[in-house]
Amino acid sequence: MNILILGSGGREHALAWAVLQNPKCDRLIVAPGNAGIAMIADCADLTITDGEAVVGFAVEAAIDFVIIGPEAPLAAGVADALVAAGIAVFGPSAAAARLEASKAFTKDVCDACGAPTAAWARFTDAQAAHAHVAARGAPIVVKADGLAAGKGVVVAETLQQAQDAIDDMFGGAFGAAGAEVVIEEFMGGEEASFFVLTDGETVLPIGTAQDHKRIGDGDTGPNTGGMGAYSPAPVMTDAVTQAALDRIVRPTVAEMARRGTPYRGVLYVGLMIENGQPRLVEYNARFGDPECQVLMMRLGGQALDLMLACAEGRLADMAVTWADDHALCVVMAAKGYPGDYARGSVIAGLDGLPEDAQHMVFHAGTARAGGEWCANGGRVLTVTARGETLQQARDRAYGMVEAVDWPEGVYRRDIGWRGL
Numbered sequence: 001m002n003i004l005i006l007g008s009g010g011r012e013h014a015l016a017w018a019v020l021q022n023p024k025c026d027r028l029i030v031a032p033g034n035a036g037i038a039m040i041a042d043c044a045d046l047t048i049t050d051g052e053a054v055v056g057f058a059v060e061a062a063i064d065f066v067i068i069g070p071e072a073p074l075a076a077g078v079a080d081a082l083v084a085a086g087i088a089v090f091g092p093s094a095a096a097a098r099l100e101a102s103k104a105f106t107k108d109v110c111d112a113c114g115a116p117t118a119a120w121a122r123f124t125d126a127q128a129a130h131a132h133v134a135a136r137g138a139p140i141v142v143k144a145d146g147l148a149a150g151k152g153v154v155v156a157e158t159l160q161q162a163q164d165a166i167d168d169m170f171g172g173a174f175g176a177a178g179a180e181v182v183i184e185e186f187m188g189g190e191e192a193s194f195f196v197l198t199d200g201e202t203v204l205p206i207g208t209a210q211d212h213k214r215i216g217d218g219d220t221g222p223n224t225g226g227m228g229a230y231s232p233a234p235v236m237t238d239a240v241t242q243a244a245l246d247r248i249v250r251p252t253v254a255e256m257a258r259r260g261t262p263y264r265g266v267l268y269v270g271l272m273i274e275n276g277q278p279r280l281v282e283y284n285a286r287f288g289d290p291e292c293q294v295l296m297m298r299l300g301g302q303a304l305d306l307m308l309a310c311a312e313g314r315l316a317d318m319a320v321t322w323a324d325d326h327a328l329c330v331v332m333a334a335k336g337y338p339g340d341y342a343r344g345s346v347i348a349g350l351d352g353l354p355e356d357a358q359h360m361v362f363h364a365g366t367a368r369a370g371g372e373w374c375a376n377g378g379r380v381l382t383v384t385a386r387g388e389t390l391q392q393a394r395d396r397a398y399g400m401v402e403a404v405d406w407p408e409g410v411y412r413r414d415i416g417w418r419g420l
């Protein structure tokens with residue numbers, strides 16, 4: 001089978017790596033891909049948010065199955081275009097991807113199906129929003145309704161921060177994404193990410209993870225796209241997992257089907273767990289990055305069978321084969337990220353690193369220049385390892401990180417601390 005993966009990050013490198021383990025894969029193309037992905041698959045230049053262009057390319061290249069990595073093509077309806085053209089696709093329709101693309105939409109769905117989440121209100125003008133936070137007090141959470149590349153959420157510890165966030169959002173800091181603002185009760189507890197596949201009816205859990213969003217050790221400094229992750233998440237006990245499935249995930253999937261917009265694909269369920277009770281923080285309509293890297297390391301080649309069954313409505317016949325293992329990844333970023341950073345610094349030591357079922361370096365932002373690896377992005381590498389224990393996975397991952405010779409790179413030294 002010929003497979004096309006859309007995207008260009010560490011997530012897509014990990015998806016490509018897993019798909020290639022599966023003998024069903026005859027040919028793999030990743031668009032646009034990156035320099036690391038180009039070492040294992042063909043890369044193609046393609047505007048991946050343009051449904052017509054993606055369909056045209058897929059027909060031309062005799063693609064049987066398309067896996068959509070990031071949220072932008074989902075929100076742009078690329079899955080809908082592929083379905084209309086009769087091409088199997090892993091990734092929800094634009095209508096179903098609203099679970100990520102609109103925070104107010106998700107809150108409406110939660111209310112309709114009784115899923116526990118933070119109390120909330122939506123606003124289209126600043127004055128009413130200000131009055132609301134003044135009445136509620138801090139801490140309080142202010143969110144731009146739409147997609148804002150993970151930057152549209154402010155957890156305000158003071159009223160002033162909340163007011164500034166409201167003014168920024170209505171002032172256009174996030175463009176159209178901030179035309180509507182959602183204000184939420186602050187939830188305390190421990191966060192975890194829960195990943196399920198669903199074909200619109202059957203729900204199949206495929207793993208849990210915890211990530212580290214802040215740039216600095218000890219969870220300090222600005223938020224990033226994610227500086228490291230590990231799987232499984234110890235806080236996701238069987239009881240918490242069952243509660244999340246029964247009260248949040250299955251009711252949501254049923255509500256989406258009832259609305260005539262069934263959700264098909266991976267649902268990334270962001271949870272806050274307090275006193276053993278999970279509440280929904282957010283949904284994403286895709287795999288997390290870097291959470292995908294640890295999940296793929298644990299799932300290996302069966303990931304393709306699972307994604308295909310999901311796309312074809314056959315999940316009821318599927319089961320996940322679990323090894324009793326752990327995976328952990330450390331993101332290496334360019335100095336300055338998530339702010340301004342330089343490109344082009346040389347990364348040495350990568351070619352001597354092991355690449356096997358226990359060790360992989362997934363590339364997010366590298367380039368080849370004069371036979372050397374160079375940094376070409378903010379998050380540059382995801383160094384990923386598996387082990388029988390979290391400690392072993394961590395030791396292996398940091399062993400590789402230390403072998404990378406890249407003075408202009410930064411990484412957190414405490415990935416996994418909460419789990420250990």
Ligand code: AMP
Pocket residue numbers: 118141150153155184185186187188191270281282
């Ligand atoms: P989101 O994009 O909605 O996941 O928000 C980003 C991050 O903000 C989450 O991962 C949480 O750490 C935090 N957050 C969002 N909503 C809340 C909330 N209601 N209470 C506490 N923290 C929150």
Ligand code: GLY
Pocket residue numbers: 150211225226284287288289290291
């Ligand atoms: N690592 C968080 C995300 O992908 O949204």
